[in-house]
Amino acid sequence: MNFKVEKRVGVKATSERIWEVISDLQGWDDWNPIETGVSGTIAFGGTLALTEAVPGLPDRQVVGRIGDWQPSGQLLWTEKRGWLFQSTRYYRIDQLEPGSCIVANGFIFSGFRGEGFHDKHRQILRAGCESVGEALRLRAEAG
Template identity: 50%
Template sequence: MSTVLKVEHRVGVKAPAEQLWERLADFAYWSHWNPHEAEVEGVLGFGAPLVLTERLPGHPERRASVRLGDWTPHAQLIWHERRGWQFRTTRYFEIEELVPGSCILANGLIVGGLRGEFWFDRHRRGLREAYAGIGENLRRLVEG
């Protein structure tokens, strides 16, 4: 049985969920606020393929082919990647509007599979830093 591991960053955002979603759903604009997952190609659609340039700390730059999982306007965006036979990842953004004009933004990664634990242990610190930066950048952008 394989272990499932998770890293997540949560931040309060003084903006409506619609405003956060506009930036998340605009893949062409990601390079302006997301230095770690840039140059996203694809469109929103259940199971739709996406290709993105991934620049995570401690990793060489790579082109990742992923598949969109669930997405709900103003609430969540999720994609999945199977890294060969070794392990799989689920990357997500979640928006929870607490009161009108104020949200919690979560973004993170879930890793599972045979060798995912070894990969995760090696890169946990860099992933935490990267996802904290992504969340803070998006917060600053929408709060203006």
């Protein structure tokens, strides 16, 4: 069973512009309030390394494997967080019309321990996703 926390935000920018912000991994330090020090390669089977600093949770080092990506569409990576616990982090861009998109970012937790983590921290994670969504919106709309 999967447990999801997601925030969706409207962005007045093209899907290409939003993807430009998301795919510039080194630039995340300039806008992303919870994921910093990002390095890696966006490619099938590629890896991302970053520091996850969700307010209210301890900072942690993440090494995730790219699970799926599509230019101007989505970026998704997975991480085995321990015994019976896996997480997926994602950004998804849905273009409504040229220059207007909905961007979702969230976490999906699976496994027995994933359920407990989700239940205990869902409000903190939701606030983190809200701050990321707003920061991404501002960065993309700034051009």
